[in-house]
Amino acid sequence: MSENQLQGVITASVTPFKADRTIDTLSMKRLVAYYQNSGLNGAFINSSSGEYFSMLQSQREESLAAAVEQRMKTADKPFWLLAGISADNLSEAIQNGRQAASLGADVAVAMPPRFYAYSDDELITFFQTIAEALPIPLLVYNHMVRLNNKLSIDCVVALSRHPNIIGVKDTHNDPIRLMTLLTRVRDNTSFSVFAGGDAVAGFSALMGGYQMNALSAIEPSLFLKLQDAGARQDVTQVMNLQQRVNELMGMHALIKRNGSSMSAFTQSLKTALKNRGLCETFTAQLGFDIMDDECKKMQQFLVDFANQAR
Numbered sequence: 001m002s003e004n005q006l007q008g009v010i011t012a013s014v015t016p017f018k019a020d021r022t023i024d025t026l027s028m029k030r031l032v033a034y035y036q037n038s039g040l041n042g043a044f045i046n047s048s049s050g051e052y053f054s055m056l057q058s059q060r061e062e063s064l065a066a067a068v069e070q071r072m073k074t075a076d077k078p079f080w081l082l083a084g085i086s087a088d089n090l091s092e093a094i095q096n097g098r099q100a101a102s103l104g105a106d107v108a109v110a111m112p113p114r115f116y117a118y119s120d121d122e123l124i125t126f127f128q129t130i131a132e133a134l135p136i137p138l139l140v141y142n143h144m145v146r147l148n149n150k151l152s153i154d155c156v157v158a159l160s161r162h163p164n165i166i167g168v169k170d171t172h173n174d175p176i177r178l179m180t181l182l183t184r185v186r187d188n189t190s191f192s193v194f195a196g197g198d199a200v201a202g203f204s205a206l207m208g209g210y211q212m213n214a215l216s217a218i219e220p221s222l223f224l225k226l227q228d229a230g231a232r233q234d235v236t237q238v239m240n241l242q243q244r245v246n247e248l249m250g251m252h253a254l255i256k257r258n259g260s261s262m263s264a265f266t267q268s269l270k271t272a273l274k275n276r277g278l279c280e281t282f283t284a285q286l287g288f289d290i291m292d293d294e295c296k297k298m299q300q301f302l303v304d305f306a307n308q309a310r
Contacts, residue, residue, distance in 0.1 A: 008041030016279035038220035042080030054284035068104035171196025202242035205230020
């Protein structure tokens with residue numbers, strides 16, 4: 001494994017906003033400093049948890065620029081900054097990727113185009129064309145729940161052979177799919193598989209994969225310990241730590257509204273981070289006000305969670 005290979009635990013960062021829905025660049029810088037000081041291997045800026053789909057391109061660039069400005073480069077350990085460049089239009093995705101590179105991103109991250117259904121061959125062409133046009137490496141982002149174009153394992157394996165496609169963030173909680181994918185690309189040392197599903201984080205670590213999720217921002221040390229235990233093939237420790245991850249996932253149930261709302265998921269993360277003095281709970285658009293009692297419940301949940309580890 002190359003020391004420069006994209007690996008480890010990378011957090012899918014929220015994007016902090018002010019009450020007027022503008023980017024809170026000071027909070028973005030606080031978050032990046034926190035991620036880096038916590039020992040995480042990198043941060044995915046303008047991720048789906050970061051609400052990229054609700055942001056103007058200028059806002060994406062502003063959040064990335066703030067993250068790049070804050071990052072402290074050290075000789076002993078790289079801290080990767082990944083930038084979401086997703087667009088349904090191929091030319092726009094390339095344009096976004098080139099701009100991300102010019103702002104200082106290390107890796108571009110792209111989802112498949114949405115709405116229309118595309119064949120595997122079309123999706124392979126989509127990602128390969130982006131990869132060939134960018135001055136930085138590309139990581140493919142597949143989501144088995146929220147995207148209509150889901151990447152088959154054959155599709156991911158084909159993409160793994162491209163020299164400028166260095167990995168995949170595969171988001172689901174299917175251990176069989178994860179095991180199959182890791183098995184089929186295990187001989188490719190320049191391609192990394194990141195599990196996006198919290199429930200398969202331990203499984204990924206044991207099988208030679210890595211982690212890229214939003215929950216790692218809340219308890220970085222937990223996910224770093226899990227990744228380390230997996231690398232050491234300490235099955236008992238992985239099982240214990242995965243149970244802790246499962247318990248931490250309960251924080252999402254503390255922020256609820258009538259009906260189905262992804263704002264509740266994003267704002268549960270931001271409420272937890274607010275309790276640590278890192279950002280406010282505002283969203284890119286829509287969303288709702290977080291009540292004082294909800295903040296207190298989240299604070300108590302995090303205190304109780306920390307105490308359980310002692």
